[in-house]
Amino acid sequence: MKHTVEDLGVFGGRTIFPAARPIGQLALPNREAFFRLVAGVYARRRITNNGPLVQKLERRLAQLHQVRHCIAVANASLGLILLMQALARHAGGEVIMPAFTYAGLPHLAQWAGLRPRFCDVEARSHALDPACAAAAIDDGTALILAVHQVNSPCFITEFEQLSRDTGVPLVFDSVHGARCSFQGRPIGGFGRAEVFSLHATKLLNGFEGGYITTSDDMLADLLRRQRNFGYVDEAATAGIGLNAKLNELHAAAALSCLDDLDALVQRNQRRYELYRAAFAGISGLDCVRYADNGERWNYEFFLLEVTDAFPLSRNQIVTVLRAEQALARPYYSPPLHLSQHCPAFIDPPSLPVTETLSRRFIQMPVGETLQPEDISALADLFRFMQGNAAAIRPRLEAAG
Ligand SMILES: Cc1ncc(COP(=O)(O)O)c(C=O)c1O
Known part of the structure; x- marks a missing residue:
């Protein structure tokens, strides 16, 4: 309790909290479940490359989001890069995105070979304003990246309509929409695909990690290849690949949080x-x-x-x-x-x-x-x- 202004930490007084009170979830995976799963990883010596825990996590998350596919990746940023690169109408085009959101998104668009096109948000929901996005669309538009805000999902219906009317692919950054719903359906099943994070500060803690949800079979197939260097088999590749695989330890952490x-x-x-x-x-x-x-x-x-x-x-x-x-x-x-x-x-x-x-x-x-x-x-x-x-x-x- 502060009595005088001198008591404030900013003026040299004793701080209220002995340790930091952060803004992230920091929900630790269940310890017993996690170490049991890790023991299995040791026994199998299958640490990465689409192991059984990654596959199990993908099945469970696809079920949770009511979609056909979940593609686990090393973090949401890589998931967004893969998705933007895969779906952009043309290389070097513009990604329509809100300017009131996570600071990293413009760089991710650039990693995907695209340029951010910042649009305004709607005042009450803080979500990308469909009218501003529509006004920004032209021949140079490659993609719409709509972002669900924590207090409000995007204008999903309007953006799906806009995407149908213009042919511009629509994806969602759903990092803050995890475990939320829109018209009774889980966030995760809208647009061409949605991207979630498994970072330690997020709802589902894989320490690091992320995943893409979609019901588009061909897109899922392409993304699975792209996250693994683009390999189709030992000789052939498809798309531009990189290494965006989630490993078994991170999958074990996320699985141990799910329940x-x-x-x-x-x-x-x-x-x-x-x-x-x-x-x-x-x-x-x-x-x-x-x-x-x-x-x-x-x-x-x-x-x-x-x-x-x-x-x-x-x-x-x-x-x-x-x-x-x-x-x-x-x-x-x-x-x-x-x-x-x-x-x-x-x-x-x-x-x-x-x-x-x-x-x-x-x-x-x-x-x-x-x-x-x-x-x-x-x-x-x-x-x-x-x-x-x-x-x-x-x-x-x-x-x-
Ligand atoms: C809205 C949004 N998108 C993307 C990311 C990136 O997630 P990751 O750390 O898994 O790459 C974050 C991280 O906080 C975020 O808040």
Whole structure:
């Protein structure tokens, strides 16, 4: 508990948290299940190259997403590169993508030999705006990369229609749509294909890893070859290959999390509800809600919106939080078109909704390391910042 401004970590006081409170899930695979599977890997000496655990994981994930194919890969980034390269209408073309999303996407488009074309998002859902995407489509458009936001899936119906009308292939970055649904169907079965991550900070923890879901038999076949250097057999290759294989140890980790997935989502929901209750009375802040509309959500993030009524800026709050070991982050800020990730050859467009949103949100600590009392302590800290803003603000400004 802070009594004076001097008690704040940012001014040299003792931090609230003795260890970092991160923004990732960090849900560890079940230890017994994991080591049992690893013992099998040792016994078989089959470490990689499409081993039985990778195949089992693919079967289970295909079932979970209700699709015909799951193609496991070394991480979601490689999955996105493979998919964009495989489906692009023409080499060197543009990938339509939102600018209010994960910073890595523009580079991934470039690895696929394509150029990012940044479009605005819709204000309430934060998802790529179909009207902006439609306006950007021309003969140079290679692909639409729509991204599901954690609080809202894309405008799936509109984008599927747009893709049918224009012939531009549609894929989804579904890293934050894991275990969510749209119109009662699991995310994973829309567009030509969707891509998920198995990174340790994500819902399903394979330490590293990712996978592509699709019901397109030919595409699945091509992707399976491409992730394995393009080999068709020992002599022949198809497509441009690379090594994007998932290995057995990572598959063992992901498999050891699968049975706990729904319980993890429930724990996320509990943390989200605790956050909402703890922050309910603090004026000037709003939390991003998960709609109560019968769809399935993963409650992966807790996002706070800082309005003009709060007496410190979003960035000042983040500075104070991080100094207390609460590793909060400005959410999708700066936006991609104004970030270092924007390729130098692109003239950054004006994207008013994205630019406004990118100034407002904080991604708060979440996940398995966050205890209920941590959430109360964070709410107390916000009340303290609110009550002492007049003393805190000038000192933060002076420190630059
Ligand atoms: C939306 C989105 N797409 C792609 C990725 C990349 O995932 P990976 O780390 O598995 O390559 C991330 C990582 O955080 C992400 O948030």
